[in-house]
Ligand code: G
């Protein structure tokens with residue numbers, strides 16, 4: 001509970017920031033998508049990744065505050081990227097169930113599009129399978145349909161690690177599957193993991209969806225994924241998530 005209060009104070013003190021990790025189009029160089037990843041520059045503990053303050057995403061009040069922070073900041077940052085003329089495709093943000101509990105989050109999203117002139121087509125939202133099992137799963141479904149109809153792409157994150165994934169593919173407006181990095185990690189040595197990845201890519205393409213491989217760290221993984229016709233690649237092989245100020249430089253050195 002003390003930690004949750006600290007999140008509120010950290011937000012007030014401006015200790016939270018968004019870092020951006022490039023997502024590379026496998027078949028075409030020079031244009032990038034990004035995933036926004038939250039970081040907490042904690043005064044005592046240093047730079048924290050979401051896994052280190054995950055309880056904040058579970059708690060309703062903390063999540064509402066973190067979600068709104070993320071939303072406002074992502075529009076500011078994307079406005080900066082556009083002004084810099086960065087060669088950007090979509091910018092992805094991670095959502096939770098809480099973001100669909102009321103209309104506040106989605107209303108503000110569309111309001112920000114109108115205020116800034118940044119079109120919904122600039123964005124992707126990442127959701128996890130677990131979000132379709134929560135209390136407000138109906139609201140999650142209708143919220144995603146609204147976003148999708150407006151031009152926002154929907155990505156299913158950590159694909160293959162949750163439950164009943166294939167059902168969701170049938171009922172929800174999902175444009176992209178993100179293969180969890182646990183499958184990518186061992187693909188060079190594990191025929192089983194390679195078979196799973198090949199199968200996911202096959203299903204996705206048959207359904208007209210695009211596939212992103214996460215956690216790509218080695219050139220061997222890049223080559224294998226390329227051969228398997230994986231569409232998008234993301235991972236430390238290309239770049240870690242980096243602060244806004246470093247992004248132009250990082251992108252200029254990407255393959
Ligand atoms: O940056 P890191 O690798 O620690 O991210 C861990 C996980 O935290 C990611 O898988 C991502 O889905 C989640 N995450 C990162 N930023 C946010 C955020 O702003 N909101 C939510 N809900 N999840 C996030």
Ligand code: G
Pocket residue numbers: 021037049094157158181214215216217234235236237241
């Ligand atoms: O929850 P989500 O799957 O969106 O998580 C993204 C997380 O994965 C971030 O915390 C990020 O720091 C981490 N990550 C991104 N690329 C790599 C990578 O190539 N290897 C590893 N081990 N972690 C990565």
Ligand code: NA
Pocket residue numbers: 035094126157
């Ligand atoms: Na994600």
Ligand code: MN
Pocket residue numbers: 157158178180214
């Ligand atoms: Mn993921």
